[in-house]
Amino acid sequence: MKVKEEFYFEEVEEYLEKNVTLVIANPSLEERKNCIYQKYLNTKNVMSIVYKDGYFIITNPSDRTPLTRQAPHNRLGSVLLSFPGIKIESILVDITSLQHVAIACLLRAILCEIKPARLFLTYVKPEEYIRDCGEYEFSQDIYSPSALPGYASHAKNNEMLVPFLGFEGIRLKNIIGDDHYSDINPIIGFPSDNPIWQFETLKNCKDSIVEQHAQSKIRKCKADSIYGAYTELEVVASDYGKPLVIAPLGTRPHFVAAILYGLKHKHECRIIYDNASEKSVLTRGIRNIKVYHISRFIGEDC
């Protein structure tokens, strides 16, 4: 029997209210990113995590006397546990408001080290993305493709690149750069909540896709589905039997899928990321909130 693992917030709100013991979310100027933080600030133990200059800065803003501690990526779990009064039975992580690097390292720490009884993720979807001069430009800077902290893996022969496509075509171009892959299988978030989003994504990534002769290899999975993306990665890996190089440039749920896949197949795939720095406000409004129950990944051998 297939167990439902993705929900709308309203379906599980009551359950979360009763059971979650720790919420990890950041405040933000952007309405949707601020949503989970504000919702639980006064009722739950909330922790915030920001990555800066190679370290994570962890704060517990809901405490009367907020503490701030610093941790390198490999001590994130132990430093988190060192906060007084922390209860880790049931953790909720808001992937909307955390930086990508924080999501990656936090998931590794929670799933492989802290190992709570239950782990939920929330993703708040926007009503609309803000265009800059008619274009979707979310990144202030992009950097050379690199490994996320804790996810370094050496290049293997005959690798296949699996980029999750995002709005910004230049990020895909940067990821491909001068590297050689035996094959490229892009994955696009389709359907998404607004048909324009996937068309815009395809339009902006078209040049690189055509250049790599990958037009006929584009795969799709729901833009907000972690499990859909995860399954798609498993299918690509089994269809081609090649080591994967995953470039999670798409939605945050797709980023999480890449991380979960990377943890499960740590010596068989690589995750490369451009550490793009996002502008502070990218969207307007809130469309809906998705909740993902990913407890089945707890205790991965990583």
Add this chain to the structure above:
Amino acid sequence: MTNKNPFSNNRAEYMEDIWKFYVPFNDLNMDNAKPLVIEGGRGTGKTMFFLCNSWRAMLSKYSDTETSPVRRIVEKNNIGLYYKVDPSFVASMNENGREIAEWKTVFSTYLSVVLVKELVEFLIQARDEQVISRAIELKLSMKYASIFRGNSRTFVSFEDVVSDVEMLLNDIEDVINNPDFSDFKFRKTNIGNGLSGFFSEVCKYEPFTRVALRIYIDEYESLIEWQQRMINSLIKKSDNRIIYNIGMKPMGMKTYATLAAEEQLQETHDYKRIKLDDLVLADEYKQMVLRICQKRLEIFRDEEGVNVQSVDIRTYLGDSDISKELELLEKKEKPRFYLQLRDVITKRGATDVQLAQSVLCDSAPLLNARLHLALLMRNTKYAPSVDYLLECYQAWVKQEKNANYDKYKEWLHTTQNGLVFLLAKECHSKKQYYGFDTFISLSSGTIRYFLELCEQTINIAFRGGFSWENESTINIETQTRAAYLVSTKKVMEIESYAEDGRRLRIFTQCLGELFQDLHKNEKNTLSEPEPNHFSTDSLTHSSVVNKSISDAIQWSVLLTSPSTKDKANIKTNITDYHLNKIYAPYFGISCLKKRKIELNAGELEELFSGDMIKAQGVVKKFLKKYWDKNEKSKSEYEQFSWLEGCVIDES
């Protein structure tokens, strides 16, 4: 009829049987035992050269012969091992609470095992071809065990060794991902020792006793500085048995230091440096491109069975003769400048105004008429009088071979390319980019760009009915469309250059627009035609500007060339900087080396600021100053209007 394109595959890494497409550089002499440091931008052929000298390409090359391919390789006394730096992996070997000394041992072990793996995979071929025996395989496997596993494990075959290398690499991954991890599962080796120890054992057995190992490390620029120092030590230590060669982008060497205190790599003494970008200055580049295209067309003809009429790319591209573009422009509606020219002649006055208008304007071909307007508008002491211009033009028309004829010929020669830019704008047409020489120039020494230009030209030509069976030159509009397409793509691509992308894109856009205005502004009198590069006083630059220039060079956004003479007195700047010429069609500027402008440190700082508004501000200010200067010289001239009609000889 086929519409397959022999130019569609233009990246070395994607080519099957890469050696078939390889054309060696004359300068890259592999008999030289000195390490090579090959410097070149993207697409200049570094990877092609390295891959084609690696054992894998050689094996493929010799696979059709009766003699064992491994023996053929060994007969050359060289085994080439190719390693492309794995930037995301090696960059992870840094900080995270681990001492640098420890990272150094991790890096040196990693490098040793990946190179040993590459060598062992060659030895597997040798064993399969029965060049070496099972007994030797066993001895070499044991040697590997002693070097990398301290004899804690036993290996009986090369396959065992290869799978152990994979395990070792996984162990290295664990060490990188868990900086607290101190219990290394692998035996640490010093830089170079692991490979040299293993290779010494290989050399004990025939037929490898006289063989040298040539290591080709590609994308050296991606290494962290201390990793470069380690490689530099290997270059320094290269001997006639193991020679380390590196390939990198321009200015990719962050340090010349080695691991030894106060020891530096010294060019000529320790290595031979080859700058592929410099080849563009030499005729050799043109010849090489011709040979590369010829090979592709021959392979295409033989393998696809296409009746290619000519394997000389010049047949399809033709020459870059300006008259072809003028022919197109002549077909357009007569531009408005003719009216202006008539006016100017009237205002400037002449012995016979009507005659001057008729000869210099009404009946003059497009190019000549536009030249006359530019000359008469100069309004400086260098402007000819209408009568003098008429005499010179008539001498030129009649081919009288006197001083007037020479003068007119000189005017035409120095301005004709610039005139075409003005004419294209005034005839509401696009500037045309066509012909083999133009494509050579646009490609800026980057072979891949030339191939992309050809690829697009052929693709577009197919849509217009082009066929390989008919030997004909592809029309200039088709070539121009291809040039614009490639150029636009390259300009857009700049933004994807990690870390520097946006900054370099804004810089290129603004500088390109500045040059565009200098080419096409109607105030242009062509006394300084086609400014398309700049020089700057490098001694006044801040470190930020120096870093920005260096980044732009590394990404081949800017190209350098030795400075041509400066008009002012002795200057400290010694380099001219060009926007990569592949961007020329996008901006509609010249792709030849023409006049330069000077930019000061402050202007460059703003252009490189990454702030579009600031950069555009510099362009506006510069252009205002530039055209105001022209106006000023005009008004100065007008003070001496009683001199009008007198000719001051330029000579």
